[in-house]
Amino acid sequence: MLLAPLRERNYRLWAGADLVSTAGTWMQVLGLNWVILATTGSAAMMGAVVMAQSLPVLLLGSWGGALADRLPARPALILCQALRAVLAFALLSGDSHVLIFAVALASGVISAFEGPMLGRFGSALVPRETLGSALALGSVLSSAGRIGGMALGGVLVGLTGPAVLFVINGVSYLAVIGALAAMRSGQMRTLPRAAAGEGGMVAGLRYVMSRPVVLIVLGLSFVLGSLGRNYQVSMAAMAAGPLHGGSGAYGLLSTVFAVGAVAGGLLLAGSGRSTLKVLVGTGVAISLLQLVSGLAPSVLGFAAVLLPIAAGAVVFDTVVSTRVQLDTREDMRGRVLATMGIVSSLSGIVGAPAVGWLADTLGARGGLILCGLVTTVVALAGAAALARLHGVALPVLRRPAEQPA
The missing domain is CATH 1.20.1250.20 (MFS general substrate transporter like domains)
Incomplete structure (x- = not known):
């Protein structure tokens, strides 16, 4: 694959x-x-x-x-x-x-x-x-x-x-x-064009609002992107603060994050498993790891947790993009992707100042731990919501079938 x-x-x-x-x-x-x-x-x-x-x-x-x-x-x-x-x-x-x-x-x-x-x-x-x-391989190339x-x-x-x-x-x-x-x-594959009367912004917005799976996935992307992916801010706060590492440590952590991103893209591209189960599982995992990262005692300890976080972040973001595209009509593809881009931009604009403020108010460790708690709760809530929707198979959230006597 x-x-x-x-x-x-x-x-x-x-x-x-x-x-x-x-x-x-x-x-x-x-x-x-x-x-x-x-x-x-x-x-x-x-x-x-x-x-x-x-x-x-x-x-x-x-x-x-x-x-x-x-x-x-x-x-x-x-x-x-x-x-x-x-x-x-x-x-x-x-x-x-x-x-x-x-x-x-x-x-x-x-x-x-x-x-x-x-x-x-x-x-x-x-x-x-x-x-x-293709999307996962694109993430690898972007990271490289x-x-x-x-x-x-x-x-x-x-x-x-x-x-x-x-x-x-x-x-x-x-x-x-x-x-x-x-x-x-x-x-090239020929993608269908929007039908007459369905080519405008309002039609695109109406379509996105009618897709509950897409709304939940975009909601998860916004919360985990804003509070869980602004590591350029939290890495600097940790390196300059409780880890006492300075600019050299920040450079090391940035490199580790980039290596993890490449590894995550290769892992997903090799498996080809861009499913909702992978999405929520990865979301919960990186949220819990973020919480743990706030407890890291040293630069190397923080880097060790940061590596799988970076890999998981790439997997999560790529699966979001894949599901948003595969679970929607191709004639609405541009407007759905535009909505995803808006959510991504909004998470950066809102998240970076929020993470910075939390680091200033609660300390770098406190900010990471609080953000990790919030994103873990949201990821679990999103998984539960997806499990309730008709046609969404998330076996990890289902009760085992009763065995016959």
Whole structure:
């Protein structure tokens, strides 16, 4: 199952281009963070830039999903990649805060339309039965691209400054454009278009609201994403606080998290088991591990718990994406994916400040433990709710059948 998606030529092109583009994106993220910290010394300013990228997804995501279900994806994606390249090269013109915020805001607007189109287009590159493995393999490539991009960017930013990172990212989008142009249309699955009168945002919202399984899965994604996945905040709080590790420990923990993410993606891609049972089981497991992580006595102890948390987080997120796509109509795919993107953005906007506030108020350990308790309760409640729905098979939550006398 692991390599099944790679049998498709179009997917191989897409996977290779995505790896290159992801590495370039994270190099630009590192370069922008360096510029912001060098000119302002403010971590809050970095958070404001992230928020500027997320807000357009919240405001325009539903519209982007509706367009994704109606427009041909390939030319639209080529346009989006070209615009992203222009934004990357625009950063070469200076380090003005106005420019940085303008680029972040424009990037968010592109993401609002590009995200649903990417999801819909990607699902057309592989047979339906290998979609779960394709999504898991995509998570592996994204994690690998992030590790490679951050590692190479960390070396280059000290040698050349951030401008080179922006150039590399701009050029990386050409790889995606080339891959899109080289794909063979005849080897793509044809996804149905929305019927007349069902192509708008309201129809998409009405459809999502009528799917209780999807609503529960998205609810779990929001809570576990906001309180259980903002480890960039909690790792820094633990390293600088009770673990007394400093910046070196934070770098180690970030590396461990990235390695765990790759391992989780490989595990899921190899098994191909993107079921609701795996979803709730993983959600409960990573929530309990988060609670345990707040009790870790040392940096190495915290890293040991963080590794399976990172692996489980990737499994959980990938299964969420798989179930949301497989359990909904293909002609609604773009709008459903847009809703998922909105939930993801909202969890980041709400969760990061909430986790930071809890760490400041209760201490890093107290914040982790409380968040772990909340996410465990929510994960168990979600599992129980899914078990009650007609047609959902979650054997771990059922009573054993009575044996005949």
